[in-house]
Amino acid sequence: MNIPQSSLPRVVIVGGGFAGINLAKTLANKKVQVVLIDKRNYHTFQPLLYQVSSAGLEPDSIAYPLRKIIKKHKNTFFRLAEVENIDTESQEITTNIGILSFDFLVIATGTKTNYFGNKSIETYSMPMKKVPQALNIRSLILQNFEEAAITNDKAFRKALLNFVIVGGGPTGVELAGAIAELKNHILPRDYRDLNANDMEIYLLEGSPRVLPTMSEHASKKAEQFLKKLGVHVKCDTFVKDYDGKKVLTNSSLEMESETLIWAAGVTGNPVKGLHGKSLLDRINRYKVNAFNQVEGYTNIFALGDIALMQTEDYPKGHPQVAQPAIQQGELLGKNLIKLIEGKPLKKFKYRDKGSMATVGRNKAVVDLKHYKFAGFFAWFVWMFIHLMALVGFRNRVVVFFNWCYNYINFDKAARLIIRPFHKLN
């Protein structure tokens, strides 16, 4: 893999998500050699992926070249590669571009869409975990609009304009709100040859309320906001099947839809080669101790979404969001140096900074530890936090300008079908 030999211990980080890049930053120019490996050459700011899907932002606003992040880290190398196997005996990983030895291995591969074993849903629904997937959704929405404008078949037009989003977590809620804004502001202007009332947006959530991981106050407010935007919110509803045409649910609700967006769950991206009794939980998270060491190993770690660290406060593990990943990445960086120097490690303790979700212009919900609020101010806070969390000054400015422009003009400017999406059905 052409990494220079070094007398320093080598830390191999697999995955350039929030956990991976924060670990890499903490280890910058420290007495270790760092190799950051990712299948893509950029970091994805996943919280704003839904804005790419809904034509509000282009990929370069939320994606950031990984090599640019580490450009001043003289001890760090990047490799565009996919890890295929770990050999814990020889301390080597096998990748599609060769073999690499490690002293410390950090698995920060995150999660992928979970279809819960339903092959038909996997085949016909649209996932939204990666930038190309978000672009596919953008293309499909716009292609559906174009197709609806030319068809004389009323039922087909209705199916084309019926957008079903499965999963009422932050991703589903935010995407439903953004698609509702397309209906409310873009369709009436751009598609005068369509009746905007023909467009429907359904948000289906299996549990009794949307945003089930947030407070009941947030759930109630989010549902109110969504309904105000015209989204049909159906709780206690899960999709049983979808063949590309018809959505079947556990209730009497059935409908024709050409677009089912699947945001109903995630499962880990584990790497082959680690052994141990029930090392992974049912959503493929590695069981780790308070130092993020994978059960049974001292030099192999798992971070963020793919780590299951059971603590008193979080008996089921930490939420699979950015903050635990960032905090674990930073702490592991410090702990690795301590480990090398033979000093005692520090246990991870999650500082919950709260959670939030936005539903649309002037509408968001925020849960802080002692204070929960919703509406315009929450929306403002949501924007500020997300802007500041973006990597790089340039991306912040581009996103900020796009938001201002879209806000003033009730617009979403990136409604381009650059690569048409080819439907299977």
Added chain:
Amino acid sequence: MNIPQSSLPRVVIVGGGFAGINLAKTLANKKVQVVLIDKRNYHTFQPLLYQVSSAGLEPDSIAYPLRKIIKKHKNTFFRLAEVENIDTESQEITTNIGILSFDFLVIATGTKTNYFGNKSIETYSMPMKKVPQALNIRSLILQNFEEAAITNDKAFRKALLNFVIVGGGPTGVELAGAIAELKNHILPRDYRDLNANDMEIYLLEGSPRVLPTMSEHASKKAEQFLKKLGVHVKCDTFVKDYDGKKVLTNSSLEMESETLIWAAGVTGNPVKGLHGKSLLDRINRYKVNAFNQVEGYTNIFALGDIALMQTEDYPKGHPQVAQPAIQQGELLGKNLIKLIEGKPLKKFKYRDKGSMATVGRNKAVVDLKHYKFAGFFAWFVWMFIHLMALVGFRNRVVVFFNWCYNYINFDKAARLIIRPFHKLN
């Protein structure tokens, strides 16, 4: 195709390039029904396509939704479609989404890459006439860098880092300059594991000088600028063959290269169905009269790059650039109204506003009628003209910000491999 019946005469415009959109704008809310047809849902600002290829801009900066352009034109409809045939008898066109009758038909389909019949070059080279093609070039350049970083095969690394651009017109010159900036500013920072000196950029031009349609002063200056940036400029050189590995030319120059960008010529995109003796010239332009009427027809027009209007000043037709297309589109709009009202038509007379090309930061050449200049001021003029020519305030701001950012930071921020390009060889 579901266009409402109307008592007004119907003008069908095929193609949303510079000619098509300027015609549509001139006919906005006039006493005609307008149907604008394009294969894509956006207008492409082709003069800046090379900045997408070289990771300086994202597609939304240079692409603009066609429906947004016509959103206030109450008499205008857009259809995403490909025209397959014209029936001049019944005054109908056949498209992939149905049949449409017309009273006036305007062919503004522009050009595509001309490989001059060489199938091997067509298969293995990279064209740059469309946004997805520009994105493919961006991906391939970055993929080559990544591959070069891991290979131990010196000859292969050299081939990966050898970028050959064929065609010394404005597109080739501007792209060569932009890729040279990647070598000079991005490689040394992002790819410390590569030697930037291993990267070579060749610009091959078949005629005795680059920018052959501009003044000799401009050619000379552009060549100087290119050489300063480290580009190998080879005039009187044309590529005889390329198999994805080896470039063969008419001279003794031969080299291994994994990337051949083909900007050596264009040919028209004519539509089937028009009859007449030698209606098309050798680069597939329709012969038109001074009103852009296609030879032998009074209600069928061709505009811009696909029109060959032979005048005293331009015996070989007008240059295939934006200005003739824009001016012909505007004039035809006025002439169509005159035609309907039975008034005499106005002949087209091209106002040459000059030509220009940029080579890199602070380096451009400008030819005006009585004044030719080069360097920093020319570069400034180039930027201003291109910014103002972009469609839409938002795109101007986004491009302006990106240029400022890239200028200050010697950066190109969109170096993302969103969809990897799959090479054939």
